[in-house]
Amino acid sequence: xxxxxxxxxxxxxxxxxxxxxxxxxxxxxxxxxxxxxxxxxxxxxxxxxxxxxxxxxxxxxxxxxxxxxxxxxxxxxxxxxxxxxxxxxxxxxxxxxxxxxxxxxxxxxxxxxxxxxxxxxxxxxxxxxxxxxxxxxxxxxxxxxxxxxxxxxxxxxxxxxxxxxxxxxxxxxxxxxxxxxxxxxxxxxxxxxxxxxxxxxxxxxxxxxxxxxxxxxxxxxxxxxxxxxxxxxxxxxxxxxxxxxxxxxxxxxxxxxxxxxxxxxxxxxxxxxxxxxxxxxxxxxxxxxxxxxxxxxxxxxxxxxxxxxxxxxxxxxx
Amino acid sequence: xxxxxxxxxxxxxxxxxxxxxxxxxxxxxxxxxxxxxxxxxxxxxxxxxxxxxxxxxxxxxxxxxxxxxxxxxxxxxxxxxxxxxxxxxxxxxxxxxxxxxxxxxxxxxxxxxxxxxxxxxxxxxxxxxxxxxxxxxxxxxxxxxxxxxxxxxxxxxxxxxxxxxxxxxxxxxxxxxxxxxxxxxxxxxxxxxxxxxxxxxxxxxxxxxxxxxxxxxxxxxxxxxxxxxxxxxxxxxxxxxxxxxxxxxxxxxxxxxxxxxxxxxxxxxxxxxxxxxxxxxx
Numbered sequence: 376x377x378x379x380x381x382x383x384x385x386x387x388x389x390x391x392x393x394x395x396x397x398x399x400x401x402x403x404x405x406x407x408x409x410x411x412x413x414x415x416x417x418x419x420x421x422x423x424x425x426x427x428x429x430x431x432x433x434x435x436x437x438x439x440x441x442x443x444x445x446x447x448x449x450x451x452x453x454x455x456x457x458x459x460x461x462x463x464x465x466x467x468x469x470x471x472x473x474x475x476x477x478x479x480x481x482x483x484x485x486x487x488x489x490x491x492x493x494x495x496x497x498x499x500x501x502x503x504x505x506x507x508x509x510x511x512x513x514x515x516x517x518x519x520x521x522x523x524x525x526x527x528x529x530x531x532x533x534x535x536x537x538x539x540x541x542x543x544x545x546x547x548x549x550x551x552x553x554x555x556x557x558x559x560x561x562x563x564x565x566x567x568x569x570x571x572x573x574x575x576x577x578x579x580x581x582x583x584x585x586x587x588x589x590x591x592x593x594x595x596x597x598x599x600x601x602x603x604x605x606x607x608x609x610x611x612x613x614x615x616x617x618x619x620x621x622x623x624x625x626x627x628x629x630x631x632x633x634x635x636x637x638x639x640x641x642x643x644x645x646x647x648x649x650x651x652x653x654x655x656x657x658x659x660x661x662x663x664x665x666x667x668x669x670x671x672x673x674x675x676x677x678x679x680x681x682x683x684x685x686x687x688x689x690x691x692x693x
Numbered sequence: 694x695x696x697x698x699x700x701x702x703x704x705x706x707x708x709x710x711x712x713x714x715x716x717x718x719x720x721x722x723x724x725x726x727x728x729x730x731x732x733x734x735x736x737x738x739x740x741x742x743x744x745x746x747x748x749x750x751x752x753x754x755x756x757x758x759x760x761x762x763x764x765x766x767x768x769x770x771x772x773x774x775x776x777x778x779x780x781x782x783x784x785x786x787x788x789x790x791x792x793x794x795x796x797x798x799x800x801x802x803x804x805x806x807x808x809x810x811x812x813x814x815x816x817x818x819x820x821x822x823x824x825x826x827x828x829x830x831x832x833x834x835x836x837x838x839x840x841x842x843x844x845x846x847x848x849x850x851x852x853x854x855x856x857x858x859x860x861x862x863x864x865x866x867x868x869x870x871x872x873x874x875x876x877x878x879x880x881x882x883x884x885x886x887x888x889x890x891x892x893x894x895x896x897x898x899x900x901x902x903x904x905x906x907x908x909x910x911x912x913x914x915x916x917x918x919x920x921x922x923x924x925x926x927x928x929x930x931x932x933x934x935x936x937x938x939x940x941x942x943x944x945x946x947x948x949x950x951x952x953x954x955x956x957x958x959x960x961x962x963x964x965x966x967x968x969x970x971x972x973x974x975x
Contacts, residue, residue, distance in 0.1 A: 405778075405782030408779055409844065420814070561721055561724075590707055646905065649817065666821075672813075680810070
C-alpha cells in the first residue's frame with residue numbers, strides 16, 4: 376500500500392486565475408465610478424451654487440427679480456415655470472397616454488397593435504430638440520393665429536378670460552411649452568403603461584370577462600388595481616422627464632424672467648434659463664445663481680425619480 | 694326593469710370609454726405624425742451633396758453641415774468608447790459579483806437616477822470638472838458629458854442581459870477549471886453579445902441628439918476642426934443656434950440637421966430591436 380504525501384501534490388492554478396481578483400476589482404471600481412459621478416455632480420452643484428445661496432439666502436427661492444445687469448437674482452420665476460409647465464404637461468399627457476395604452480392592449484384590431492406599439496416606442500426616442508423645433512416653427516405660429524388671437528379678441532374687458540389670455544400673441548408662452556412637453560412625454564408614458572397592462576396575467580382578464588364585466592370594468596376594476604403601484608411610478612418617471620427637459624421648452628417658452636402672469640404669458644424654466652445664459656454668464660454671481668438653479672432642479676427631479684423607482688420596483692425601463 | 698336600465702347604463706358607459714381610448718390613440722398618433730411630416734417636409738428636400746462636403750456657412754452664403762456631422766461623430770465615438778468600457782464592467786459587477794448586497798442595491802438605484810437625470814445638469818457638472826479648470830471649452834468635455842449620459846444605459850442593459858444567462862452556464866465553465874473572469878469573458882459575455890450590442894445602440898441613440906449638455910462643454914465651432922481639445926462643431930448645437938436665428942438659409946440647415954439626427958436615432962433603435970428579437974443561438 377502506498378501512501379501519497381499530500382505535501383507532494385503540487386497545487387496548480389489554472390492559467391489566468393491570478394487575474395481573477397483583479398477583474399473583480401476592476402468591475403467593482405467601474406460600479407463605484409458611477410456613484411462617484413453622481414456624488415461629484417451633487418458636490419459640484421453645491422459648491423458652485425453656494426455663493427448665490429450665501430448672498431441671497433432664502434430670498435433666492437421667493438424673489439422674482441432675475442437681473443444680470445444689477446447682479447440680483449431671485450429664482451421664483453424659473454422654479455414656478457418649471458413646476459407649472461411640467462404639471463400641466465402631465466395633466467394633458469396622462470389621460471391620452473392612458474387611452475393609447477388601453478387602446479393598444481384591449482381594443483385595437485390585432486393587425487395594427489404591434490405596428491402602432493413599435494411606432495410609439497420609436498417616437499419615445501426622438502431627440503427633444505426635434506419636438507422643440509416643431510413647436511417653434513409649426514405649432515407656435517398656428518397656436519398664435521388660430522387660438523390665442525381669437526381668444527384675446529373674444530375676451531370681454533375685465534373678465535377672467537382676459538386675465539388668463541393676457542400676453543403677446545406670438546405663441547411662445549407657458550401653455551404652448553406645456554403642450555409641446557406633453558407631446559414629448561406622451562410616447563414614453565404610453566409605452567411604459569402598455570408594458571404594464573401587458574404584464575397583467577391573462578387569467579385575470581378572462582375571469583373578469585367570464586363573470587360578464589364590460590371592457591371598461593375590466594380595465595378600471597381589474598387591470599388598473601393590479602398595476603396601480605407601477606403605474607404611479609411610470610407617471611412620476613414621465614414627470615421627471617418633463618421637469619428636466621431643456622430643448623423642447625427653451626425654443627418655445629419665450630424666455631422671460633419673473634413670474635408668468637397668465638397661461639398665455641411668456642416665462643422660463645430652470646433648464647431653459649441655464650441653457651440660455653450659462654455659456655454667456657456675465658459675472659461670477661450670475662454663474663453661481665445659475666448653478667444654484669441647477670441644484671434646485673436636481674433636488675426636485677431626484678425626489679420625483681426616487682419615488683418613481685421605488686414604485687416601479689422590478690419594471691425595467693431604459 | 695331596474696336591472697335592464699343598469700345594464701344599459703353599463704353598456705353606454707363602456708361605449709364612452711372605448712370611444713375615449715380610440716380618440717386618444719387617434720389624437721396622439723396624429724400629433725406625432727404631424728411632427729414627422731413637418732420634419733420630412735422641411736428637412737428632406739434640403740439634403741444634397743453640399744450638406745456633407747461643406748462647412749456651416751455665414752448667413753446668405755452656401756454651405757453644409759460637414760463640420761458639424763464630423764464633430765458629432767467624433768464626440769459620440771469617444772463617448773461610446775468610455776461608456777462601453779465603464780458600463781460593461783459596472784453591469785458585469787452588478788450581475789456577477791454584486792448580487793443583492795447593499796452596495797449593489799445602492800449602485801443600481803443611483804444608476805437608475807442617473808438614467809433619467811436632467812442632461813443639462815450633467816453638462817453643468819462636466820463644465821465644473823473639465824471646462825472651468827482648464828479655462829476652455831473642448832470636444833473632450835463634450836464627449837465626457839455624453840459618456841456620462843450613456844453609461845447608465847449600457848450598465849443597465851449589460852446587467853439585464855447577463856442575468857438572463859443560466860447559472861448552469863457559469864458552473865460548467867468553472868467546473869472545467871476556467872478562472873471566473875475568463876468564464877465571464879469567453880462564455881457569459883459571448884452568450885449575451887446580441888443584448889449587449891443592443892444596449893450600446895440604445896445608448897448611442899440616446900446621446901446622438903443630446904443638446905443641452907453640449908451647450909457649455911463642447912460649445913460650437915463655425916469651422917471644420919478635428920481638434921478635440923478645442924471647441925468643436927456638432928449637429929445638436931448647430932441646430933439649436935440656427936433654428937433660433939433670423940436667417941432662412943440657416944433655418945433650412947437646422948431642419949436638415951434635425952432630419953439627419955432623427956434618421957440616426959431611428960436607425961440605431963430599429964437595429965437594436967432587430968438584434969434583441971433575434972433568436973438565441975444554442
